[in-house]
Amino acid sequence: MLDQVKDSRRWIILQGLNVIRGAIQIQLTENQTWYGDVVDLQGYSLFGYWVTNHSTSPAGLSQSGIQFAANQNFSSPPLPFIHSSTPSNPGGYAYSLQPLLAVARFARPYIKAGSTTGAYTVSMYWIFSP
Amino acid sequence: MLICSYCGKEIDQGQGFVAEEDENGNIVKAYHPICNALANKLDLTMWDEFGNIILQITQGEIVIDNRPKEEG
DSSP, rough: HHHHHSEEEEEEEEHTTTTTTEEEEEEEEEEEEEEEEOOOTTTTTTEEEEEEOOSSSSSSEEEEEEEEEEETOOOOOOOSOOEEOOSSSSSSSSOOOSBOOOOEEEEEEEEEEESSSEEEEEEEEEEEEE | OOOTTOOOEEGGGOOOEEEOOOTTTTEEEEEEEHHHHHHTTTOOEOTTSSSSSEOOOOOOTEEEOOGGGGOO
16 A cells, blocks of 8 residues: 555655644543654744544543644753644634744644543644645 | 553653643653553554554554554
């Protein structure tokens, strides 16, 4: 399958665009936070992301979005330049599609579950572009 | 250094992880995303850049596993 894709025009376009992107659908229990792969933003900007809340009960996510930091470990502490857009309602979604200039060296997507006991199902995809 | 509460191996924070934090944001427990799904009987789906499913876990059971072998 991958070989077929690599022979296709789609692969050439993807290589030409040279974007960094990812997608995940994840379930978290209460008070858990998922942090995605750290992206080195040198030469890149956040192009956009989309978060969908698939939960019904409990449904209230605490937060989701993109965090920025000056160091790869996001320690001491992460910069306050969080781009947050959180779908709190069941079946709700939130997104950012405007290009955001990188003001920090590193970024990562994140999703914080709510505090009510249960499983929170959320999907997210994100794109960074040169 | 973070250690996964499920498999006991070190977590590379650059590769993504799931954390349980206290009120001050300090991490008290951490998992690899896959280990979190296995440990807590949760769902997880991961895709590659072409939309193909790399891994699907349903209620803690692996139902699709297309990960390259060298990644375990």
